Amino acid sequence: MAGRDTAWLDDSHLSFLIADSLVNAIGDPDLQRVRRHIMDVLDKLHRHNDQMEVIRSGGAAEGFRMRGSDVDQMYVDKKTKVVTEIPKDVGKNFQISVVRLIRPPDVPPGYIKLIVLTPNTPWAHIRECTQKVFGEFLLSSEAFLKWHQKMNKTGVRHGPCVMQKTQFGIDQDIAFCLEFKSWPESANEWINRHRLYEWPSKQLINKIKSKGCHIMAIGSKTLKSTSCKLNVGESMWMEDPFQWRLSFSLAEKYLVYDFNNTQFLVYGILKILNQELFSKDPVVKNCICSYFLKTILFWAIEETPFEYWIPEKLIFCVDMCFQKLIEWLENGFCPNYFIRENNMFLGKVQEWELGYISKQLSDIYQEGWRCLLRCPSLFHLKKALEEARLLISPFSYPVSNPEEDFRALKTDVRDRDSSYVERDVDCALFAEITTVLTNVSNADVLEQELQNSLALEIKEDLDRFDLEILQVRRLHQLCPLALVYLSISSTQQRSRRRYQYLRRAFCYLHLVRFADISRGNLTLATAYYCLGRFESAIKYIKEYHSILEENLGFLNISARHSATSSDPHYPTNICGRGWSAMDKMSVAVSYDFTVYQQMPLIPLEISLEAVMMKKSEYLLSIPPKPYSVFLEILCYFYLGNLERVNDLSLKLRDMLCQMHQDDLYLVYIMLAVTSMKMGKYEEAVRYYCLAHNNKRRLNMYHSNIPEWQSRTSVLFYIAQLLRPFMEI
Incomplete structure (x- = not known):
């Protein structure tokens, strides 16, 4: 049972301390709700038109403002209608494509196939991706994704998404998907599931059911035969090009919105552990994703009393979820939250990897809560603990009673006016x-x-x-x-x-x-x-x-x-x-x-x-x-007021000591231009050189491009300055 291991202290003072440290790493949960609400209101300004609806997803949409939070979008096709029965008026409305959802016996849980009922549709993304297979017109998920990738010239395939760089320089995953307005039959168990602790509530379940789900362009995967020779960089998994995956992204968004503060913080801790600790091992990084951790949290909240999810038991809850992850790895089964028969390890993790990852994570688990101190994002936690030790025992480093370690800390986060x-x-x-x-x-x-x-x-x-x-x-x-x-x-x-x-x-x-x-x-x-x-x-x-x-x-x-x-x-x-x-x-x-x-x-x-x-x-x-x-x-x-120019140049120079290190090069450029205006050319060259050096240091740490390319603007300024003094 979670909490029994002494390395995972079920201590309220420690839980409060970690919760307060997480405010620095992922943000205050109450403020995250405010941010989510602001984003939801703004989304209404350009959410959809008659042909396309845009839905934000990923960590940023859930309210996280931590490094590595993905900013994803779902582009939902409104021109294609998904049905389970052939409508009587099929083909009469030429502005709508119609596809029929089926799940043959050979298709695993969580996946479906789509029969195109309007193969001559005017919409190219459906017509060109339709292929005749055994007398049926099937919509190919592989062709669908390639079609959209072709439309986005800079796009690169990333799972069911096309990853592209926006005009703002941001990498963004865009999932082009279809909308199924009904609730899928294979997920009815989730609707009717017996829940001892009434989470999610009946009202939330009904709301989620009324929204239906989405259909992603990706099929189930199986391992290629050992006799197949793989090219460099080629995946060992083989994907069915005619299968599509049922997606419950919108439902998951509503569930995360329903988290209380402790549940949100546990989710944040799991994401930090995955990004900063688990991912240090390349095998673990390749196999364990944040979606698995979110699924663990959904199951954990549903299966435990609400009384567990309080600030005083934060460490207990993290321990419980960590144990569940290791248990799933040992059993080789990761049940999808909405379709429990769907083992999400299939097509993602090989059998030998399950054992390896289980061993690696078990070693981390044995460290107890102190494994959190290895996460760079939680340096505030480590610093707070060190300060507490000095308060308790200035001349002795470690402390004999760890509970006093936490009790001595005072937090500024709680009890604010x-x-x-x-x-x-x-x-x-x-x-x-x-x-x-x-x-x-x-x-x-x-x-x-x-x-x-x-x-x-x-x-x-x-x-x-x-x-x-x-x-x-x-x-x-x-x-x-x-x-x-x-x-x-x-x-x-x-x-x-x-x-x-x-x-x-x-x-x-x-x-x-x-x-x-x-x-x-x-x-x-x-x-x-x-x-x-x-x-x-x-x-x-x-x-x-x-x-x-x-x-x-x-x-x-x-x-x-x-x-x-x-x-x-x-x-x-x-x-x-x-x-x-x-x-x-x-x-x-x-x-x-x-x-x-x-x-x-x-x-x-x-x-x-x-x-x-x-x-x-x-x-x-x-x-x-x-x-x-x-x-x-x-x-x-x-305006010819050089005396005022001189006074202001001194004021600008005095600002150097107030500037952030990253902004110094800009201020040096301004000072260089000012010196040129005043005829002080030697001083201008000196300021340009200082700008050059500061920009060099800045780009050595913050840029992926060759360092010399990032400094060309300063070099051109110097060239402009020297040009009048050069003989032609």
């Missing part, structure tokens, strides 16, 4: 609102989202928080839309058309000023600077500086460091006043200044940073404080 809770919700809202990425260079896409947002606000009965989500998102999307219009205006030959686009762009940019204190004002100031209206640019730079001087407290949301921070004044001065999200963002939220690759708005003096942007990047984020000073320097230089 309402102001700090409100601050955390604000952090989640203002950071999450920008994570749903659309095609920022397409005016039609951006305008369609704005229209959908307004329609959603009018048609649906939304609460205050949902309304704020839509309003904040609308204001943020005006910025890329304005930049698109600015970009279009530069291509117009007729002055009247050019003026129309410029007027619309500046109208939006003036509204964007209220989306935060920094990016809106600095984008507007940059637009005026690029048009030569330097005094107007200075006006909005000073507006940003005046808000900073008030020092009410700020939320700083950095795309460069994927982090959100707040200063100590924010909870006291901003929270607890009943302010709306729109009020807060206009006086206390700061985003990076953003330059988009496809429509760059940036001073010519540092434009190489956008020109030399890597293909995998879609935007350049610049820290707002030094950029505002730099932009002011440029404006005063062209």
Whole structure:
């Protein structure tokens, strides 16, 4: 029974300590619910049309914000109807393809075949993937996946998905699938299953049943014959090209949403163990996936009393799930949660691998809860334990009584006052609102989202928080839309058309000023600077500086460091006043200044940073404080106020000590340009060299491309500087 092994202490103090350390690794479960809700509201803006529905899945959709969380999407075909009986009107509606779901005796549980009832359908992805087999028109899952892969030129097959790199430089798995609106007969046991502890609830079961399931383009796998000679990199598994897999991704999403905090944290621990400990062994990494661990958790919650799933028993619950995983490996059977006859080890894990993995994981299990200390994400836990030992016994390292080790710790996570809770919700809202990425260079896409947002606000009965989500998102999307219009205006030959686009762009940019204190004002100031209206640019730079001087407290949301921070004044001065999200963002939220690759708005003096942007990047984020000073320097230089330029250059130099290490190269480039404007060429070269060295160090640690390629922009700056002094 779980918890009996002394290495897995069933200790409430230890459980609380680990739970609090997990907040750093995977996030606060309560805040994750807020994030999930924000994402679900935003999904409604571009969820579906008549032909396709997009459903987010993977770790990010479940609320995880930990390194390695997958951001997956299901593209659900709405043009194809899946039935179990041949409808009387089949073929009459030429806009719909019809396929019939069957499960012959030779098809394993969890898999089906699809007979195409409309083989002459106008939809190519069905017609071209239909093959006649023994007199039946079967839809080939293999051909279906290849067809979609061909449509996505950069796509690579990854299981039932096509993995592609988006315009934002993110690897994303896209599963092209069909929708089955009824509940599959082979999963009826899950509906009627006798549950001692009433999880999931009857209401949730009925909700899941009403949504049906999805059908993925992947068949069951069997081992190839030992006589077959495998080529290098070729899989040893053979897949049936006419089988399809039943997928319950949407149901699983609802079940995860129903987790309490302890269950969510156990799930997080299992994912961390898999990513950072189990995967160190290549055999284990290849065979054990997070889906197996999620399935273990579903079964464990269903089969145990609710009283087990409380914070004080966190370690007990992890122990229980860990033991279940080892037990399944020893038995060679991993039952799918919805179709228990479906052994998910088949087609994934060979018999010899089962024994090997069982031995490896048993060795880790014998370490007890201390195996968690080997996970890099939980370094906060290790640090907290070390501090506790020093508190108890400063001159003796280890402690004789481990329970005192945990009891001595004080946590800042529990018993927070309402102001700090409100601050955390604000952090989640203002950071999450920008994570749903659309095609920022397409005016039609951006305008369609704005229209959908307004329609959603009018048609649906939304609460205050949902309304704020839509309003904040609308204001943020005006910025890329304005930049698109600015970009279009530069291509117009007729002055009247050019003026129309410029007027619309500046109208939006003036509204964007209220989306935060920094990016809106600095984008507007940059637009005026690029048009030569330097005094107007200075006006909005000073507006940003005046808000900073008030020092009410700020939320700083950095795309460069994927982090959100707040200063100590924010909870006291901003929270607890009943302010709306729109009020807060206009006086206390700061985003990076953003330059988009496809429509760059940036001073010519540092434009190489956008020109030399890597293909995998879609935007350049610049820290707002030094950029505002730099932009002011440029404006005063062209206005002829060199004394002011000199004063501001000293201010910019003093900012170096306040910068994050990753941002130093950008500030050095700004200082180099400033020195050039002032005629201090030796100083400019020195700053460029410092920028060069900092960018070199940055890319050695944070880039997969050859190191010299990442520094070319700085080298070009130096070349530009030296060119006037070279003889032609």
